[in-house]
Amino acid sequence: MHPTTKAIRTQIERTEQMEHSSPMFLTSSFVYEDAEHMRAAFADEIDANIYTRFSNPTVQEFIDKICILEGAESGFATASGMSAIFASFMALMKQGDHLLVCRSIFGSTHTVITKFLPKYGIDYTYVDANAKPEEWEAAIRPNTKMIFLETPTNPALDVIDLELIGQLGKKHNLIVNVDNCFATPIGQRPIDFGADLVVHSATKWIDGQGRVLGGIVVGKPDLIHEIYLFCRSTGPSLSPFNAWVLSKAVDTLDVRMQRHASSALYLAEKLQNHPQLSWVKYPFLPSHPQYKIAQKQMKNGGGLVCFDLKGGLESGRKFLNNLKLLSLTANLGDARTIASHPASTTHAKLTDAERQAVGITPGLIRISVGLEHPEDILQDILQALEEK
Numbered sequence: 295m296h297p298t299t300k301a302i303r304t305q306i307e308r309t310e311q312m313e314h315s316s317p318m319f320l321t322s323s324f325v326y327e328d329a330e331h332m333r334a335a336f337a338d339e340i341d342a343n344i345y346t347r348f349s350n351p352t353v354q355e356f357i358d359k360i361c362i363l364e365g366a367e368s369g370f371a372t373a374s375g376m377s378a379i380f381a382s383f384m385a386l387m388k389q390g391d392h393l394l395v396c397r398s399i400f401g402s403t404h405t406v407i408t409k410f411l412p413k414y415g416i417d418y419t420y421v422d423a424n425a426k427p428e429e430w431e432a433a434i435r436p437n438t439k440m441i442f443l444e445t446p447t448n449p450a451l452d453v454i455d456l457e458l459i460g461q462l463g464k465k466h467n468l469i470v471n472v473d474n475c476f477a478t479p480i481g482q483r484p485i486d487f488g489a490d491l492v493v494h495s496a497t498k499w500i501d502g503q504g505r506v507l508g509g510i511v512v513g514k515p516d517l518i519h520e521i522y523l524f525c526r527s528t529g530p531s532l533s534p535f536n537a538w539v540l541s542k543a544v545d546t547l548d549v550r551m552q553r554h555a556s557s558a559l560y561l562a563e564k565l566q567n568h569p570q571l572s573w574v575k576y577p578f579l580p581s582h583p584q585y586k587i588a589q590k591q592m593k594n595g596g597g598l599v600c601f602d603l604k605g606g607l608e609s610g611r612k613f614l615n616n617l618k619l620l621s622l623t624a625n626l627g628d629a630r631t632i633a634s635h636p637a638s639t640t641h642a643k644l645t646d647a648e649r650q651a652v653g654i655t656p657g658l659i660r661i662s663v664g665l666e667h668p669e670d671i672l673q674d675i676l677q678a679l680e681e682k
């Protein structure tokens with residue numbers, strides 16, 4: 295069976311009510327038959343739930359489904375994408391370790407790496423998204439423990455060769471940790487290319503309707519066990535309510551991502567020669583600098599498109615103000631199309647040089663393509679480009 299079919303057909307065991315849809319186990323703790331049963335549960339001798347900070351059936355259903363889609367053996371779900379990323383760092387690195395990381399990463403991940411990890415004696419080196427293999431390898435130190443990256447990158451949509459990074463990880467015995475939020479397991483499976491861990495902000499495409507926050511990390515069982523032990527004691531666990539919403543959302547992920555991706559490709563093709571734009575970037579557009587790599591490792595180009603307005607910063611602001619249909623919001627991966635202008639919002643605090651280094655030009659617009667009819671999305675963008 296295909297992973298999608300298996301994921302849709304994965305459910306927690308039916309109760310005697312014979313429900314068809316999985317119920318929500320909104321409970322903080324679980325009970326025992328007797329003292330011996332409880333003792334065995336606490337001694338890890340039997341597979342029993344104890345407390346929802348450690349495990350919960352509804353949360354486990356969500357984990358099982360993402361493991362199937364990612365081709366992973368084990369996983370742990372967290373309250374947000376950031377807690378999944380933070381837990382994967384804290385559980386697997388210690389004082390004196392070094393993290394090799396691609397420069398083009400989510401803003402809060404950048405803050406964790408540059409502001410908080412150094413407090414615990416964990417050092418880092420940034421490598422450019424389009425660095426050559428030799429440059430990645432040259433940045434590895436004897437104390438390097440992990441490589442962390444996102445592909446496609448945020449917000450400039452550069453594509454990093456997962457096979458190459460996977461081989462580098464094996465050669466130097468490093469943990470390869472990939473934030474697969476942008477592509478989702480429908481678009482790309484980093485474990486197939488040698489990743490040890492995959493992290494997600496389930497808040498984005500996995501939920502797909504902008505309702506709940508959630509995160510997950512999946513991968514090698516020994517690594518996940520360490521992450522589980524860290525989370526079990528520190529408490530960033532996913533709420534069963536959010537897990538229930540996310541588990542239902544996984545059932546439509548494949549069909550939704552196909553529509554997001556086909557609409558995104560349609561927009562990219564229609565916009566690519568527009569006179570107001572200096573360029574349009576989408577992983578499955580042949581003009582994308584890493585088009586060949588994208589074709590090798592991705593099944594579709596994902597739901598994000600970006601373009602550069604010739605007029606720079608002021609045009610970016612004008613474009614946002616002219617939009618009638620598209621939403622202005624900090625999220626991505628929603629049923630409703632979202633436009634953002636990183637230079638005046640999410641990345642406004644960076645210097646020009648810092649923005650340049652991660653591919654953010656003053657006129658860069660990122661579109662998170664929703665499920666509306668693609669022609670209506672295009673028309674709104676076109677009229678916003680024309681308005682003065």
Ligand SMILES: *Cc1c(COP(=O)(O)O)cnc(C)c1O
Pocket residue numbers: 374375376377400402403444448473475476494495496497498507508509
């Ligand atoms: C949003 C996002 C995160 C953080 O996820 P939260 O659920 O908001 O904590 C991490 N990585 C990427 C690529 C994201 O887009």
